[in-house]
Amino acid sequence: MAPAPSETAAGVPHEGRPIARIRRVLTTRAGGRSAPPYASFNLGDHVGDDPAAVAANRRRLGEGIGLGPDRVAWMNQVHGTDVAVVESPGQETPTADALVTDRPRLALAVVVADCVPVLLADPHAGVVAAAHAGRRGAADGVLPRTLEAMTELGAEPARVEALLGPSVCGLCYEVPAAMRDEVEARLPGSASTTRVGTPGLDLRAGLRRQLIGLGLSRVDADGRCTFEDDQLFSHRRAQPTGRLAAVTWWEYARP
Known part of the structure; x- marks a missing residue:
């Protein structure tokens, strides 16, 4: 099974304690059906891979996390800031860059190959979110909009936990100086210098x-760099290529 789990147990439910156990999974390239150059656990359905291979990989993911493929929600990502609320399995796939739900055992998935996948959860309210934060979406505010949607479902920012998944790091993400300065003005803390001394971006920072x-x-952050780690997909390292997934859901904590 390809996914490499990264889980957080939210705790035992009683007054003042979390009601939910938060689950998180990050996948790698290994263990799927896709042929080169998408080898092999590609979960992106928009990169030119054989649709049958992608469907098989998505089924394997759903079965591997114990929910089944029908309980994993995906989105058509467009590097924007739209947020979609997922209310039931089998809901039509939205065009959005973040998904939010308050339903138990309903997984939300984001796919990336250098952009930052962000998994958010309020275990007290039973609200989770998965966001796609590339350069444009991050600078345009996809995460503040995601938190707003979570708040509308009962989450409180002070209780929200975040995991920033694997992405291209600030030492590898080279951009023109004008682009670095523009993003830094809108997302302070993101400007970096690459290991060769050129302007860069560290979106996770x-x-x-x-x-x-x-x-x-x-x-929290998974510090792996997609460009440096050949077990992960990287659009900057090779084109075309596949997409890894970051997935989150919640279950009621056991008493």
Whole structure:
């Protein structure tokens, strides 16, 4: 099974304690049906891979996490800031860059190959979200909009936990100086210098700073760089290529 789990147990439910156990899964390239150059656990259905292979990979993911493929929600990502609320399995796939739900055992998936996948959860309210934060979406505010949608479902920023998944790091993400300065002005903390001394972006650093500024007290990161780690997909390293997935859902905590 390809996914490499990264889970957080939210705790035992009683007064003042979380009601939900938060689940998170991050996948790698290994263990799927896709042929090169998408080898092999590609979960992106928009990159030119054989649709049958992608469907098989998505089924394997759903079965591997114990929910079944019908209980994993996907989105058509467009590097924007739209947020969709998922209310039931089998809901039509939205065009959005973040998904939010308050329904138990309903997984939300984001796919990336250098952009930052962000998984958010309020275990007290039973609200989770998965967001796609690439350069444009991050600078345009996809995460503040995601938190607003979570708040409308009962979440409180001070209780929200965040995981920033694998992405291209600030030492590898080279951009023109004008682009770095523009993103830094809109997402402070994201400007970086690459290992060869050129202008760069560290979106994880900027997003972490933004989330803390929005009131989150727990912001963790998977520090792997997609460009450097050949077990992960990277659009900057090879084109065409597949997409890894970051998935989250919640279950009622056991008493």
